[in-house]
Amino acid sequence: KAGVTQTPRYLIKTRGQQVTLSCSPISGHRSVSWYQQTPGQGLQFLFEYFSETQRNKGNFPGRFSGRQFSNSRSEMNVSTLELGDSALYLCASSLGRDNQPQHFGDGTRLSIL
Amino acid sequence: AQSVTQPDIHITVSEGASLELRCNYSYGATPYLFWYVQSPGQGLQLLLKYFSGDTLVQGIKGFEAEFKRSQSSFNLRKPSVHWSDAAEYFCAVDLNDYKLSFGAGTTVTVRA
Numbered sequence: 001k002a003g004v005t006q007t008p009r010y011l012i013k014t015r016g017q018q019v020t021l022s023c024s025p026i027s028g029h030r031s032v033s034w035y036q037q038t039p040g041q042g043l044q045f046l047f048e049y050f051s052e053t054q055r056n057k058g059n060f061p062g063r064f065s066g067r068q069f070s071n072s073r074s075e076m077n078v079s080t081l082e083l084g085d086s087a088l089y090l091c092a093s094s095l096g097r098d099n100q101p102q103h104f105g106d107g108t109r110l111s112i113l
Numbered sequence: 114a115q116s117v118t119q120p121d122i123h124i125t126v127s128e129g130a131s132l133e134l135r136c137n138y139s140y141g142a143t144p145y146l147f148w149y150v151q152s153p154g155q156g157l158q159l160l161l162k163y164f165s166g167d168t169l170v171q172g173i174k175g176f177e178a179e180f181k182r183s184q185s186s187f188n189l190r191k192p193s194v195h196w197s198d199a200a201e202y203f204c205a206v207d208l209n210d211y212k213l214s215f216g217a218g219t220t221v222t223v224r225a
Contacts, residue, residue, distance in 0.1 A: 004156070033212065043203065043215040056211040090156055092213075099164045101147060102213060104156040 002027065004105035006091050012111045018079040021108045023091030025072050029103075031096030032074040034066060037088040037107070046089075049074055050096045078110075086112045115140050117206050119216035126194050127224050134189040134219050136204030144206035146187040147213070148178055151201045160202075163187060174198070199223045 005024040013019050025032050034046040045058040049068035066076040072093075078085055088109050092102035118137045126132050138144060145164050149157040161172025168180040178189045187204060204216040 006156075031211070035213075042217050043213075045212040045214070048211040050211070058212070092157075096211075098209065099145070101159050101162050103159060104149070106154075106156040 004091055004093050004103055006089075006105040006108050008108060009106065010109045010111075012113060013081050014113050015081055015083060017081050018077060019081060019110060020075050020077045021089055021091075021110070023074045023076075023093075023105060025074070025091075025093030026103055029093035029095055030072050031094045031100075031102075032068055032072065033092045033094075033102060034074070034076050035090045035092065036060075037090060038086075043090075046076065081112050083112050086110060115214070117204055117214055117216040119202075119204055119219050121219045122217070123220045123222070125222045125224060128196055129193050132189075132191045132194045132198070132221065134202050134204075134221070136187045136189065136216060138185050138187070138204075138206050140185075140206065140208060142208070143182060144208045146178075146180060147205040147207070148172065148176070148187075148189045149203045149205060150174075151203065151218075153200075157203065160189070194221075194223055196223045196225070 007022045031050045033048040037043045047057045047066050052068045063079045068074045088107045090107045092104045094100045094102045116139045147162045148160040160176050161170050163170050163180045170178050201218045201220045203218045205213040
């Protein structure tokens, strides 16, 4: 069974640009979550989607947005990139019901120049 | 404030020695509890989880964790460490609100 797939693995952007990251969940998983990992702030929750509906959102500015498609694939978008957005962005999927753990992809490493 | 605490930032252990990583949480109710491991350049791999029932939980790679309600702790243990266990370990909680809250992580170095 294929795991969570994130594309691209690495991305370099400049300040002010925007970026879209993609996540394909494990087959059959309907919940997709996004996390930002930085050395200073650690792992922080961005948002979670289930059946195309956002069920929870973390404390990030409106520049960070996401969506989920009918096939459960998800994208997150960051607009007007700032240097502080440099991070590893991790996607996780789960069945989305109680007692179901999240399984993570290998992440997208975003570097802002 | 609600939080997950991993008191040890870095632990060095000899190969073959035992390992214990500490995790404490501060929440009103008992959350779902997890341990994840992250190798350099990789995502997070689930080691084990606790939802309810038996307080000693077995995971992958020879790891186990014990939930102690009275101490609000969920410590991870391994009897004999292998060089491949060198990684960063994260404790996480789920309050059934569709998100994980993570501790700051503990980096484990294994010396020969």
